Amino acid sequence: MDLTLKIWRQKSPDSKGKMVDYKVTDISEHMSFLEMMDVLNEQLVAKNEEPVAFDHDCREGICGMCSMYINGEAHGPDRGITTCQLHMRMFNDGDTITIEPFRANAFPVVKDLVVDRTSFEKIQQAGGFISVNTMGRTTDANNILISKHDADEAMDAATCIGCGACVATCKNSSAMLFVSAKVSQFALLPQGRVEAADRVLNMIKQMDEEGFGNCTNTGACEVECPKGISLTNIARLNREYLKASL
Amino acid sequence: MSGIIPSSSVARKFAMAISALFLVFFLLMHVSINALSLFSKDAFNTASHFMGTNPLIQFVMQPILMVGIMYHIIMGIVLELKNKSARSIKYVVNKGNANSTWMSRNMIYTGLAIFFFLILHFKHFWVEEINYKYIEHLPSDPNRYYDELVETFHSSITTIVYVIAFVFLSLHLLHGFQSAFQSLGVDSRKAKCIKTLGKVYAIAIPFIFIVIALYHHFNH
Ligand code: SF4
Ligand code: FES
Numbered sequence: 187m188d189l190t191l192k193i194w195r196q197k198s199p200d201s202k203g204k205m206v207d208y209k210v211t212d213i214s215e216h217m218s219f220l221e222m223m224d225v226l227n228e229q230l231v232a233k234n235e236e237p238v239a240f241d242h243d244c245r246e247g248i249c250g251m252c253s254m255y256i257n258g259e260a261h262g263p264d265r266g267i268t269t270c271q272l273h274m275r276m277f278n279d280g281d282t283i284t285i286e287p288f289r290a291n292a293f294p295v296v297k298d299l300v301v302d303r304t305s306f307e308k309i310q311q312a313g314g315f316i317s318v319n320t321m322g323r324t325t326d327a328n329n330i331l332i333s334k335h336d337a338d339e340a341m342d343a344a345t346c347i348g349c350g351a352c353v354a355t356c357k358n359s360s361a362m363l364f365v366s367a368k369v370s371q372f373a374l375l376p377q378g379r380v381e382a383a384d385r386v387l388n389m390i391k392q393m394d395e396e397g398f399g400n401c402t403n404t405g406a407c408e409v410e411c412p413k414g415i416s417l418t419n420i421a422r423l424n425r426e427y428l429k430a431s432l
Numbered sequence: 433m434s435g436i437i438p439s440s441s442v443a444r445k446f447a448m449a450i451s452a453l454f455l456v457f458f459l460l461m462h463v464s465i466n467a468l469s470l471f472s473k474d475a476f477n478t479a480s481h482f483m484g485t486n487p488l489i490q491f492v493m494q495p496i497l498m499v500g501i502m503y504h505i506i507m508g509i510v511l512e513l514k515n516k517s518a519r520s521i522k523y524v525v526n527k528g529n530a531n532s533t534w535m536s537r538n539m540i541y542t543g544l545a546i547f548f549f550l551i552l553h554f555k556h557f558w559v560e561e562i563n564y565k566y567i568e569h570l571p572s573d574p575n576r577y578y579d580e581l582v583e584t585f586h587s588s589i590t591t592i593v594y595v596i597a598f599v600f601l602s603l604h605l606l607h608g609f610q611s612a613f614q615s616l617g618v619d620s621r622k623a624k625c626i627k628t629l630g631k632v633y634a635i636a637i638p639f640i641f642i643v644i645a646l647y648h649h650f651n652h
Binding site: 192194205255257258259263284286289290291292355357358359360390391393394397398399400401402403404405406409410416417418420421422423424425426427428431 | 439440441442443444445446511514515517518519520521522523524525526527528530531532533536537539607610611614615616617618619620623
């Protein structure tokens with residue numbers, strides 16, 4: 187299929203960007219969206235033009251690097267996927283596709299479609315871990331019994347890949363879904379409970395410092411999240427925060 | 433969690449939710465008393481006279497209500513401004529409808545519409561009431577409330593404005609009710625039940641208010 191792409195081009199973090207139109211031809215419907223971008227870049231290089239910069243690594247929905255706001259939605263029109271898992275069969279021959287970087291002041295553009303998600307790293311560093319000594323005599327993990335329900339919910343929360351689609355899609359640029367997943371995965375387990383209060387307070391403090399907006403429960407994040415992280419995690423985060431501050 | 437406007441984003445959510453639930457409770461009382469006017473003039477007069485003369489309601493509940501309303505409005509505006517400023521460059525194409533409801537995305541507009549209505553509403557009932565009681569010092573008349581209600585809805589324009597305001601109230605509550613509980617961290621097992629209750633409340637309360645307005649407009 188042949189497509190018209192409207193892509194955000196921006197040379198550097200400080201330069202002013204703009205939308206630029208491109209044509210790509212001979213796109214197979216079996217390609218992934220990123221493969222389509224590769225074809226575009228090959229065509230641009232052949233014409234001696236600057237290829238479009240975009241983030242990617244695993245190309246199988248694991249690393250969370252691929253971003254892109256495609257036709258007005260984070261990771262494009264499909265559900266439960268990252269951009270690298272989006273297939274061109276979701277589009278039709280002759281379509282015009284708009285591609286923008288994830289937008290939030292906490293995710294500044296580095297170049298074209300590449301954004302800097304260091305703010306997420308800083309939130310993680312503020313408490314997204316447990317302090318255990320793994321040197322020497324460690325006990326067997328199965329010594330501590332955990333209910334299946336809690337283990338499942340913790341595991342579900344732990345599937346968050348830190349992609350930032352929740353922030354990009356939120357009208358408030360709120361990072362609550364991400365933080366709630368990171369808090370929940372520990373809050374549900376006995377090993378995580380020990381530092382639960384400090385964790386939630388520190389991570390929320392860092393989240394606010396990074397300039398994310400306030401959650402107003404629109405639920406858009408849950409719909410666009412490639413890993414199906416549920417809003418119930420945000421409710422848990424709110425409970426944890428309330429408990430820790432009282 | 434200190435200060436009138438909390439510095440933490442999650443504490444702001446709590447503040448918004450608690451003031452919202454207080455207003456939800458107040459609305460329930462308000463609609464119950466007004467609904468009496470559909471059935472019995474005397475019952476409505478008695479209830480209104482009680483609300484208008486009981487010192488606890490007058491000097492404790494009423495000021496709390498005023499503060500609650502103002503707090504909810506000011507916090508709502510502060511949140512909106514903060515949230516808008518968290519994304520300086522907007523998307524060229526953004527499909528909000530694909531992942532969230534119109535109500536959830538437009539709380540500030542439905543809220544402001546209700547706020548402007550409240551100014552009118554205060555003028556109609558509260559300012560008149562203060563004037564009657566404290567400025568003109570007219571004698572206490574336990575039977576005047578029903579006639580005042582009828583008088584207000586005599587005008588078609590007023591009735592239309594009230595009906596439109598109640599539609600905005602319904603839109604605001606359709607998101608707001610369940611959102612307040614989510615903010616307070618309600619457990620997922622109860623969330624479904626609260627969502628349903630929220631929908632019933634958000635439709636029923638404004639609907640009864642509309643019925644009251646139309647009833648008094650067309651019936652006298
Ligand atoms: S919660 Fe979902 S959308 Fe947000 S960062 Fe994690 S995986 Fe991505
Ligand atoms: S490239 Fe790793 S998730 Fe898309």
